[in-house]
Structure formats: structure tokens, C-alpha cells
Amino acid sequence: MSIKARRCFVPLSPSRWVAKVYLTCDNQIAVEYRHGQHVQKILPQGPGAYAGTGGAPSVCCLYPGTQGELAETLYDLAQTWSYAGEWVHAFLYKKFGYLLVSPPAECGNCTTICALSFAPANPTDGQAVTITATITNIDGSPTKGEAPEGTVTISVDGTILCTQTLPEDEPDSTNSQSVRCTWTASCTPSSTHTIAAVFTPAAPDFASSNCSAEVTVSGCGGTPCCPNGLPATLHLTIAGSGSCGLDGTYPLTWNGSYWTGAVSGCPVVFQCNAAGTPPSCGFSLVVYAPPGYCTLCYEIGTCGGSSGTWESAS
Structure with missing residues (x-):
């Protein structure tokens, strides 16, 4: 069984068998034990009084019963306890069950x-x-x-x-x-x-x-700003198109996204003018030609202009 650790440290005053203390990503205490570690007293008392060298990895024990806020408290105590072995005896030994686990490869970077x-x-x-x-x-x-x-x-x-x-x-x-x-x-x-x-x-x-x-975001054009609700059909009247030959009145129907129709075989888009903030209740008309379909030769910028008018009907 492997574990991931949020934090870990080597005790300032290790014992002959306590090598490393872990706080896991799911808030449990784990302790790595070693055997054959040599411990030498280097200060009269307090944290750092003993220095540990040598030894070989032995086992790593996870204490599930410490999970939660308790694990954080025990971890903080371990960092200040004068002797790591005494900390284990005071808070873990014969007080919590344990599971043998593999020590974490690194500390930090919980996912x-x-x-x-x-x-x-x-x-x-x-x-x-x-x-x-x-x-x-x-x-x-x-x-x-x-x-x-x-x-x-x-x-x-x-x-x-x-x-x-x-x-x-x-x-x-x-x-x-x-x-x-x-x-x-x-x-x-x-x-x-x-x-x-x-x-x-x-x-x-x-x-x-x-x-x-x-x-x-909905309401961004497409549906004309009709004050009396959406009509079933719009009739578009174009005049003054000259040699383009677009003069006439054409029905436009709502396809679920915009008004559409055909002017002399070219598709027409007719929608609410959403260029302003908030959108105005004007209309824009564009007559456009798909590639290879027909020639673009006419565009009406706004409704009510000199080139075209619109009216709603059933």
C-alpha cells in the first residue's frame, strides 16, 4: 500500500528507530522507522539535542485512527518534541492501530x-x-x-x-x-x-x-425585437436595386435561429441588430452569396433605409 504526503520532516532529535514523520494528503500520521541508526547527543536538552546518522529503512507505519484535525495537531507536536521516540510512545504506541505502507517518494503536491x-x-x-x-x-x-x-x-x-x-x-x-x-x-x-x-x-x-x-448567452440577436411577439412570416420589400434585379417583396421565415429567405436565388439573413449595448430594436439585412452560387451585389445596412423596407404579417 502506498501513501501520498502533504508534509514530512526528519525529527530534530531522532531516536534510534524514528527516522521520518509524515502528514498524509488525507490527514493521517505516518512514521518511517529505521534500524541500526546511530544517535549521538550533541546538546544538553531540547529539540536538536540528538543527531541520528546511518541506519537502513525498516518499515513505514500509517495510523488511520489519527485522521482529521488530530493528525495535524500530532504533526505539529512532533516538530517541537524534544525526542522523537518519546513522541511516538506518548501519542502513537499502543494507542492507535497501524498499517504497513510504502513511504512516500516525495512530500507535497497533493493532487x-x-x-x-x-x-x-x-x-x-x-x-x-x-x-x-x-x-x-x-x-x-x-x-x-x-x-x-x-x-x-x-x-x-x-x-x-x-x-x-x-x-x-x-x-x-x-x-x-x-x-x-x-x-x-x-x-x-x-x-x-x-x-x-x-x-x-x-x-x-x-x-x-x-x-x-x-x-x-441568449438574447444576442437572431430574434427580431418585435413589440407584439414573433410573427410567423416577415415580408421584405426591396426597391431601387437597379441592375442587380432584386426589386420585389419576399417572404422570410424563422428557422429557429434567424429569419431566412431567398432574394433572386441568394440566401438572405434578417435579424435583430445586436451591435449596441443593449441591443437596439432595429433590423439589419444582408444578402450574401455562397461560393459558386451567385454574385453578391446588394446589401442593406439598416431597416427603413432608402434601399429597402420590411413589414410583418401573419
Whole structure:
């Protein structure tokens, strides 16, 4: 069985058998024991009074019963205890059961993952959106593990919206924490936006992580701003097109995204003018030609212009 450690240290005053103390990513104490270690007294008393050299790895014991806030307390005590062997006898020996494990290859860099959520999930133009970024220590216990500590930077389309510090989990009761920012949904530069979050750990206990998601804002053009509801059909009248031969009245139908029709065989797009903020209730008309289909020769910039008019009908 292998374990991952948030922190570890070699006791200042090791015993002949206590070589290293670990605080695991899921908040448990583990101790690596050695045999054949030579210990020499170098100070009269206190931490650092004994120095240990030599010896060979023997076993590493994990103490599951210490999990949670207790493990952090014991780890802090071990760092200040005058003699590592006495610390083991005082707090672990015959007090907690143990499992034999492989000692961690490194200390720190507990794995984190990032997740984003939005409320509302499908915002409309101008609506306030709460963005929540949750950072989880996936090497930790969901109920007694250590939650990541550090800051989270949230950005929209590459522009930083906010930087928040993850709240501390005291006492340890979860392996995740969240921060929130408020963003006003908009149609600029488009209706689809990329939301990203980056977690920067405050200590080497945890690894960094990042995540991103796309949000599509509704109300960004497409549906004409009709004051009396959406008609089934729009009739477009074009006059003065000259040699282009586009004069006439044409029906336009709603396809679920925009009004569409055909003017002399060329597709037509007719939609609400969303260029302004907030969008105006004017209309724009573009007659365009797909490659190899027909020749583009006419464009109406705004409704009510000298080149064309529109009217709604059933």
C-alpha cells in the first residue's frame, strides 16, 4: 500500500528507530522507522539535542485512527518534541492501530482538480451570473481531509474577472473549498464565452490546477425585437436595386435561429441588430452569396433605409 504526503520532516532529535514523520494528503500520521541508526547527543536538552546518522529503512507505519484535525495537531507536536521516540510512545504506541505502507517518494503536491458551475446555467444578455470555482484535494478524505489552500483566479475570455482566496477548512471536515465571482452576461464579443479558473496553492502541500467551460448567452440577436411577439412570416420589400434585379417583396421565415429567405436565388439573413449595448430594436439585412452560387451585389445596412423596407404579417 502506498501513501501520498502533504508534509514530512526528519525529527530534530531522532531516536534510534524514528527516522521520518509524515502528514498524509488525507490527514493521517505516518512514521518511517529505521534500524541500526546511530544517535549521538550533541546538546544538553531540547529539540536538536540528538543527531541520528546511518541506519537502513525498516518499515513505514500509517495510523488511520489519527485522521482529521488530530493528525495535524500530532504533526505539529512532533516538530517541537524534544525526542522523537518519546513522541511516538506518548501519542502513537499502543494507542492507535497501524498499517504497513510504502513511504512516500516525495512530500507535497497533493493532487487537486478544478470544477466550474454557473447560476443561472443559461444566462440571458445583461443577466448577473454567479460563477463558482471548486478546488478539490482528490488525495484527501471527503469528510476529514485537508481542503486546498490558496487563491483562485477566474477569467472571462482571457480577461481576469476576480481573484479570491479559498476559505480555510477549520476544523478539517471536507477536501474541497469554493470561491464565487459575479459576471454580467453579455453579447460582446460574441454570445459564447470561455470561463476559466486557475488555482495557485499557498503552500507546497498542494499542486496547482485549472479548468475552463463555455457559456452561451441568449438574447444576442437572431430574434427580431418585435413589440407584439414573433410573427410567423416577415415580408421584405426591396426597391431601387437597379441592375442587380432584386426589386420585389419576399417572404422570410424563422428557422429557429434567424429569419431566412431567398432574394433572386441568394440566401438572405434578417435579424435583430445586436451591435449596441443593449441591443437596439432595429433590423439589419444582408444578402450574401455562397461560393459558386451567385454574385453578391446588394446589401442593406439598416431597416427603413432608402434601399429597402420590411413589414410583418401573419
